[in-house]
Amino acid sequence: MxxxxxxxxxxxxxxxxxxxxxxxxxxxxxxxxxxxxxxxxxxxxxxxxxxxxxxxxxxxxxxxxxxxxxxxxxxxxxxxxxxxxxxxxxxxxxxxxxxxxxxxxxxxxxxxxxxxxxxxxxxxxxxxxxxxxxxxxxxxxxxxxxxxxxxxxxxxxxxxxxxxxxxxxxxxxxxxxxxxxxxxxxxxxxxxxxxxxxxxxxxxxxxxxxxxxxxxxxxxxxxxxxxxxIDTAEFEAAAVSPEARFTMERMQMSSTGRSLMVGVDRLDYSKGLRERFLGYERFLHNHPDRRGLVYLLQVAPPSREKVNTYQEIRADLDALSGRINGEYADMDWVPIRYVNQGYPRPQLAGIYRAARVALVTPLRDGMNLVAKEYVAAQDPQDPGVLILSSFAGAAAQMTDAVLVNPYSAEELADAIDQALSMPRDERRRRWQALIAGVRREDVxxxxxxxxxxxxxxxxxxxx
Known part of the structure; x- marks a missing residue:
């Protein structure tokens, strides 16, 4: 060899x-x-x-x-x-x-x-x-x-x-x-x-x-x-590790009675974070009865901080998340938790497992492995729902995700509503098809x- x-x-x-x-x-x-x-x-x-x-x-x-x-x-x-x-x-x-x-x-x-x-x-x-x-x-x-x-x-x-x-x-x-x-x-x-x-x-x-x-x-x-x-077997194992279980329990304790949605992306304009926040804002506007029952955890560690464009992205997202929280938050609920740091893989696996919905909505992406990691981290008996941009390379393989146009705030808001309302049987059917591909075509x-x-x-x- x-x-x-x-x-x-x-x-x-x-x-x-x-x-x-x-x-x-x-x-x-x-x-x-x-x-x-x-x-x-x-x-x-x-x-x-x-x-x-x-x-x-x-x-x-x-x-x-x-x-x-x-x-x-x-x-x-x-x-x-x-x-x-x-x-x-x-x-x-x-x-x-x-x-x-x-x-x-x-x-x-x-x-x-x-x-x-x-x-x-x-x-x-x-x-x-x-x-x-x-x-x-x-x-x-x-x-x-x-x-x-x-x-x-x-x-x-x-x-x-x-x-x-x-x-x-x-x-x-x-x-x-x-x-x-x-x-x-x-x-x-x-x-x-x-x-x-x-x-x-x-x-x-x-x-x-x-x-x-x-x-x-x-x-x-x-x-x-x-x-x-991805290394599917490794990530599935990470999702049931003690560190992942501790992270999942921590997330569940901090969000009792609320559905967690998660996004994990480098701080980059290609990831569609501004469009994601605007789509979520449209969801909150269209569904006032859901306010207080759902929140978005957006993990976005900085990247290429010496490039001016990335400094502008961070300032824009800081302002946008602050405006949305200011308009919709209540005394015991904040709609967006926006975190500018990364987490080790076992902790990420725990966050994914706790999340009812993953928002993977880049404007353009070669592949996007977060989508596959989210699927690998799910509980087979009660899996979450993957909302995936049609413009991510992963969409070609992961057709059982809820596919969206991330440029459309209305379409993204509708997808969030669909994911949060999806019956368990449909969630399991979609997940089973997704995990089969993620396992078969691993790294x-x-x-x-x-x-x-x-x-x-x-x-x-x-x-």
Whole structure:
């Protein structure tokens, strides 16, 4: 079995209890690295005055990590700049928030070259190399330039935007051409894959060969749909752990006689938090008899705090939640509990299990694993209801959720009413269908699917 080299912007530090503190992607990649052997390479999250390429190695629980420090300018231009102020909003259909700066792209190119220079000596002749996400799209091409002939895979964890949006990026063609250095590219949904195919055919004259690979000139790549899952068994176990039970009881004690609705999201404009609050407000307006009988716990830890857009989001949500609470709260009830911090996975599992409804309503999302975690945490005898945005990648798999258009306050208000009124038999029927998919297509299934495609590549790209 070939060794695995994982490359991503940030690296999860391995530990014997990683699943308690790491997200689903980290759990899967750490498991794959333990099984195959290999190394996980990326940015340490730390800065250095001058880039040296010095590698910080760590060993733990059968996994090796290798990280590098970046200069402050690298972080400003590559991470805060091109990755999160150009590609992130553009890939989430927010061209109004997209910033096009040459300095940003220069930093993006520079850091991808630095990654390639530093990781190149760590790659053995027969290693499988798996690059992750929009931060590192050009990395495969930079590795090819440095003589890497290994099988290279790339997975995009965000949506792929329609061509009419992507062409607004001055370097759009160069960015897509870089993807043809890889052997296999993975997307979460058919929609994102179709958008990629349409761009390649319409803008680059691409065709498809007899194996279904996309061909441009002499270069070919296999693009596949591989929807990521969660470590379902681990999360189901976490939901009945002592810590989860304590959290669930704590939530129930603080909300006696009231139905808990929960939202758990990074503080990001793509998550539709403003629209969620407005939909909930419309529900309270339309159903005065329900006031005092339900409340929303919104967990929203800050992210990318150095980007101005995210500072504006926090200020806007602080004001909006305060206005809604001021208008509708009573002396013994507050409609929104808005919390700007994260919680360990066992505590989250307990919160999910206590919640009668989960609101997972992003405006655009590559997948969204909160939806799957909520389902995995439910009591099979008395499960809650998942309200899910039609614009989340998860909606393609989770059709038994209550699907909504998050832009419509009326539709979201109606979905909340439907979820709170849903009989137990219907809740159980929907949950049983949802959990079957979450168990079947878990994160290890996803990992095996992608790596199986990559390992099957017969002739790696060499140009």
């Amino acid at each position: 070939s060794r695995l080299v994982v490359i991503s912007n940030r690296v999860a530090v391995p530990s014997k209890d990683a699943s308690a503190n790491q997200g689903g992607l980290a759990v899967a990649l750490l498991s794959a690295l333990r099984e195959r052997g290999g190394i996980w390479f990326g940015w340490s999250g730390e800065t250095t005055e001058h880039f040296t390429g010095e590698i910080h190695r760590a060993e733990g629980d059968g996994v090796t990590t290798a990280t590098i420090d970046l200069e402050e300018q690298d972080i400003d231009e590559y991470y805060n700049g091109f990755a999160n102020r150009t590609l992130w909003p553009l890939f989430h259909y927010r061209i109004d928030l997209t910033e096009f700066e040459r300095d940003f792209e220069g930093g993006y190119k520079r850091v991808n070259a630095r990654f390639a220079d530093t990781v190149r000596p760590l790659i053995g002749d027969d290693d499988l190399v798996w690059v992750h996400d929009y931060h590192l799209i050009p990395l495969g091409a930079r590795l090819r330039e440095r003589g890497v002939t290994n099988r290279l895979g790339f997975f995009l964890h965000t949506p792929w935007p329609p061509s009419r949006l992507l062409v607004s990026l001055p370097s759009h063609k160069r960015l897509v051409e870089a993807l043809f250095a890889y052997d296999v590219i993975g997307f979460h949904t058919e929609d994102w894959l179709d958008s990629f195919h349409r761009y390649v055919v319409d803008m680059m004259g691409g065709t498809f060969d007899e194996d279904g690979c996309v061909v441009v000139g002499s270069r070919r790549v296999r693009a596949i749909v591989a929807p990521i899952g 290890f299934w996803w990992c095996d699917l992608f790596l199986g495609e990559l390992a099957a590549v017969k002739v790696p790209v060499t140009g």
